[in-house]
Amino acid sequence: MEKFISANGISFGYHSVDEQDKLxxxxxxxxxxxxxGEFVAILGHNGCGKSTxxxxxxxxxxxxxGDVIVDGMNTHDEEKIFDIRESVGMVFQNPDNxxxxxxxxxxxAFGPENMGIESDEICRRVEQALKDVDxxxxxxxxxxxxSGGQKQRVAIAGVLAMRPKCIVMDEPTAMLDPKGxxxxxxxxxxxxxxxxxxxxxxxxxMDEAAQCxxxxxxxxxxxxxxxxxxxxxTHVEMLxxxxxxxxQTTELCxxxxxxxxEIPLDILEVDECVDALSDILEKKGVKA
Amino acid sequence: xxxxKIENLTHVYSQGTPFEKVAVSxxxxxxxxxxxxxxxxxxxxxKSTLIQHINGLVAPTSGKIYIDxxxxxxxxxxxHAIRFKVGLxxxxxxxxxxxxxIYDDIAFGPKNMGLDEQEIDKRVRRAAEFVGxxxxxxxxxxxxxSGGQKRRVAIAGVLAMEPKVLIxDEPTAGLDPKGxxxxxxxIKEYHETVKSTILLVSHSMEDVARFATKALVMNHSKxxxxxxxxxxxxxxxxxEKMGLSVPQISKVVMGLRAKGYDIPANIHTVEGAKxxxxxxxxxxxxTNA
Amino acid sequence: xxxDITLGQYFPGKSFIHKMDSRMKxxxxxxxxxxxxxxxxxxxLFGATALLFLFYIVAKIPVKMITKSLKPVMPIIVFTALxxxxxxxxxxxxxxDFIKITELGILMAVLMCxxxxxxxxxxxxxxxxxxxxxxxxxxxxxxxPLNKINVPVHELAMMMTIALRFIPTxxxxxxxxxxxxxxxxxxMETGGLMQRARALVPILIPLFVSAFRRADELALxxxxxxxxxxxxxxRMKQLKMSSRDGVALVFMIVLFAAVLxxxxxxxxxxxxxx
Numbered sequence: 001m002e003k004f005i006s007a008n009g010i011s012f013g014y015h016s017v018d019e020q021d022k023l024x025x026x027x028x029x030x031x032x033x034x035x036x037g038e039f040v041a042i043l044g045h046n047g048c049g050k051s052t053x054x055x056x057x058x059x060x061x062x063x064x065x066g067d068v069i070v071d072g073m074n075t076h077d078e079e080k081i082f083d084i085r086e087s088v089g090m091v092f093q094n095p096d097n098x099x100x101x102x103x104x105x106x107x108x109a110f111g112p113e114n115m116g117i118e119s120d121e122i123c124r125r126v127e128q129a130l131k132d133v134d135x136x137x138x139x140x141x142x143x144x145x146x147s148g149g150q151k152q153r154v155a156i157a158g159v160l161a162m163r164p165k166c167i168v169m170d171e172p173t174a175m176l177d178p179k180g181x182x183x184x185x186x187x188x189x190x191x192x193x194x195x196x197x198x199x200x201x202x203x204x205x206m207d208e209a210a211q212c213x214x215x216x217x218x219x220x221x222x223x224x225x226x227x228x229x230x231x232x233x234t235h236v237e238m239l240x241x242x243x244x245x246x247x248q249t250t251e252l253c254x255x256x257x258x259x260x261x262e263i264p265l266d267i268l269e270v271d272e273c274v275d276a277l278s279d280i281l282e283k284k285g286v287k288a
Numbered sequence: 289x290x291x292x293k294i295e296n297l298t299h300v301y302s303q304g305t306p307f308e309k310v311a312v313s314x315x316x317x318x319x320x321x322x323x324x325x326x327x328x329x330x331x332x333x334x335k336s337t338l339i340q341h342i343n344g345l346v347a348p349t350s351g352k353i354y355i356d357x358x359x360x361x362x363x364x365x366x367x368h369a370i371r372f373k374v375g376l377x378x379x380x381x382x383x384x385x386x387x388x389x390i391y392d393d394i395a396f397g398p399k400n401m402g403l404d405e406q407e408i409d410k411r412v413r414r415a416a417e418f419v420g421x422x423x424x425x426x427x428x429x430x431x432x433x434s435g436g437q438k439r440r441v442a443i444a445g446v447l448a449m450e451p452k453v454l455i456x457d458e459p460t461a462g463l464d465p466k467g468x469x470x471x472x473x474x475i476k477e478y479h480e481t482v483k484s485t486i487l488l489v490s491h492s493m494e495d496v497a498r499f500a501t502k503a504l505v506m507n508h509s510k511x512x513x514x515x516x517x518x519x520x521x522x523x524x525x526x527x528e529k530m531g532l533s534v535p536q537i538s539k540v541v542m543g544l545r546a547k548g549y550d551i552p553a554n555i556h557t558v559e560g561a562k563x564x565x566x567x568x569x570x571x572x573x574x575t576n577a
Numbered sequence: 578x579x580x581d582i583t584l585g586q587y588f589p590g591k592s593f594i595h596k597m598d599s600r601m602k603x604x605x606x607x608x609x610x611x612x613x614x615x616x617x618x619x620x621x622l623f624g625a626t627a628l629l630f631l632f633y634i635v636a637k638i639p640v641k642m643i644t645k646s647l648k649p650v651m652p653i654i655v656f657t658a659l660x661x662x663x664x665x666x667x668x669x670x671x672x673x674d675f676i677k678i679t680e681l682g683i684l685m686a687v688l689m690c691x692x693x694x695x696x697x698x699x700x701x702x703x704x705x706x707x708x709x710x711x712x713x714x715x716x717x718x719x720x721x722p723l724n725k726i727n728v729p730v731h732e733l734a735m736m737m738t739i740a741l742r743f744i745p746t747x748x749x750x751x752x753x754x755x756x757x758x759x760x761x762x763x764x765m766e767t768g769g770l771m772q773r774a775r776a777l778v779p780i781l782i783p784l785f786v787s788a789f790r791r792a793d794e795l796a797l798x799x800x801x802x803x804x805x806x807x808x809x810x811x812r813m814k815q816l817k818m819s820s821r822d823g824v825a826l827v828f829m830i831v832l833f834a835a836v837l838x839x840x841x842x843x844x845x846x847x848x849x850x851x
Binding site: 045046047093147148171174175177178179180204206207243244245247248249251252255256259261270271273274277278280281284286 | 330331434435436461462463464465466467491494531532533535536537539540543544547549558559561562565566568569571
């Protein structure tokens with residue numbers, strides 16, 4: 001597969017204010033690549049460096065050691081900064097703090113306007129982006145009247161209108177209710193499946209990570225686990241040790257296997273779990 | 289005696305304007321002292337308005353609220369006193385911190401209650417201990433802390449008022465799993481030690497299943513149910529229709545029951561499911577556990 | 578609702594005046610203001626005011642909105658009227674002690690009042706028929722020449738837009754913080770002036786902290802969306818003048834000319850003038 005983003009041995013830190021300029025390391029020689037069209041989740045407890053990593057993907061931050069190559073462009077190359085930001089869009093946690101304009105469509109147009117695109121083309125893009133996130137009928141609304149999930153979809157549309165190749169989302173569902181979370185996940189999945197958009201999703205919700213193609217677990221500025229969700233979530237104890245969770249079905253299977261029941265450990269979905277359990281019960285001669 | 293008693297409570301926002309909206313409609317409710325109640329409902333179901341009534345922040349359009357047998361809206365002086373019996377921790381409470389030191393911020397509530405220095409000091413230290421703040425942190429500025437720590441300071445600020453009823457509106461929103469478990473664990477410990485009544489508003493049915501004894505379900509400004517967690521989650525299909533989710537485990541149990549296995553319907557935690565399945569397997573006679 | 582404060586006084590609509598280019602509306606409003614100060618006699622002033630009523634009807638803005646917009650300036654109107662009435666020379670028709678009211682004084686007071694009323698109602702019509710965002714865009718476009726003398730016109734307009742966007746958010750936030758502090762027993766309703774001022778601290782500090790945090794996050798989000806100031810930036814909605822705007826401008830110029838002619842005529846006929 002074609003690499004879209006690659007981080008080669010990147011380190012990043014900041015100078016602590018209270019401890020005499022001591023350097024606090026956030027990323028420590030991290031290696032990682034993200035392929036074109038992939039849907040990747042990044043997990044890790046607060047302060048593990050995942051947000052810092054995300055900001056390296058569109059040159060908001062640059063590593064002090066190592067290189068980040070985005071679509072063939074090095075983020076150290078200052079002339080390419082805006083090209084990189086055009087190809088990697090970012091969505092943040094708080095939907096309120098990333099909407100600039102007082103009207104939905106004006107806000108979606110903000111990115112393309114900054115790119116210097118001509119007016120007719122902006123109109124087409126705004127319309128398309130709002131339709132993609134299912135917010136077209138709200139185009140003339142004031143953002144502060146929308147629900148959290150709707151605002152976050154407007155923020156996504158704002159990024160889509162720039163026609164990026166990749167979208168990086170830093171806990172986009174953390175402040176939303178279950179309905180808003182579902183809306184956002186549906187939208188993102190659709191962008192990935194139907195439009196081949198590369199998606200990097202930082203999240204604390206294991207059920208969202210379970211819906212991705214690939215899960216990366218970070219701890220102390222390094223990659224701890226990297227693989228398909230089914231594979232990563234079998235490491236129940238390791239995940240718990242770094243302050244993370246697993247889906248309840250996975251945890252149940254893990255607990256049962258600890259108790260001596262032979263059951264596969266890579267079960268993420270409810271139906272899968274029910275089938276596996278009834279298989280086992282049947283083998284044990286329990287009548288349904 | 290019920291510590292919270294609500295009679296025919298109705299609240300209408302912006303009455304008489306084009307924005308008129310019924311937020312709470314004819315709610316009747318009695319909550320006993322010492323319960324741990326999970327409050328669930330979709331956004332806009334009226335649960336936020338309901339809990340603000342219990343604290344007296346919002347006046348009912350009609351109906352009555354009794355705290356400890358006293359009518360909350362009978363007179364103004366009494367209301368101020370009754371309000372101290374009900375502590376309310378809002379969503380993202382860390383945004384209400386303002387004092388120069390953590391100690392002063394936690395002491396803000398007790399000071400407003402007019403307690404003496406000694407009592408305030410005792411309460412501040414006890415509350416700080418509950419949320420895992422060490423004594424050496426007390427003179428630090430709350431703005432130096434991490435997000436999760438700030439939130440614990442804010443919660444301590446309400447705990448220090450030692451309310452009979454403690455209401456928390458989504459205290460774990462935006463936290464990582466570790467921070468979430470830490471706060472919920474501390475709330476549980478507080479509940480067990482102080483024996484106060486707790487109302488926990490949460491979108492996470494998993495958390496309600498793990499910590500609460502009773503669940504209160506709001507739907508479209510009406511109270512749908514107030515019962516034990518087991519009985520509430522037994523209405524899983526209705527709850528899912530409201531746009532809420534039931535724990536994954538409850539769904540697994542339902543799936544097994546649908547296949548005809550004899551597993552009790554009132555299981556909603558991983559630990560409970562594990563025990564039930566092991567027991568079932570044992571009945572099969574061939575367990576290798 | 579408090580949250581809708583940023584809609585300001587805007588009445589959404591589809592009238593001739595609503596559809597006009599916001600830049601032209603500002604230009605015409607300016608001309609109208611100048612005209613009001615040029616008109617110095619009863620005929621011209623009443624003519625200009627009568628036309629304003631016509632504009633209100635065309636824009637489908639309830640005329641009672643005029644009285645509403647006048648309320649805050651009422652003391653000024655009364656004061657001006659009294660001043661004109663009391664200190665104008667001429668034949669007194671009413672006299673006690675040093676108070677001397679003349680026919681001329683009454684006339685002048687009335688003219689002055691009409692002028693102020695028309696001034697307020699005219700500028701209000703602009704805000705009633707133009708959304709704040711269109712106004713901001715128009716101001717930016719009209720002030721563009723000032724860029725040459727290093728006035729940061731685009732930045733000012735951007736600040737204005739962001740302010741409009743965040744006022745409702747911050748109002749909501751203030752309400753939340755107030756409730757949170759009230760729940761901690763903060764008393765904001767009783768006590769003397771000093772006590773009340775002190776009671777604001779627990780609200781203002783969190784509000785400022787939050788505003789700075791929001792500003793920080795917004796700046797990052799804008800940067801990620803390739804914001805790099807006004808240079809090279811295009812707009813989705815371009816302000817476009819149409820024949821409608823031309824018609825309006827011609828109408829305004831004709832009106833202005835008529836007022837000037839009226840002034841000359843008034844002097845010639847010896848009518849009292851302001």
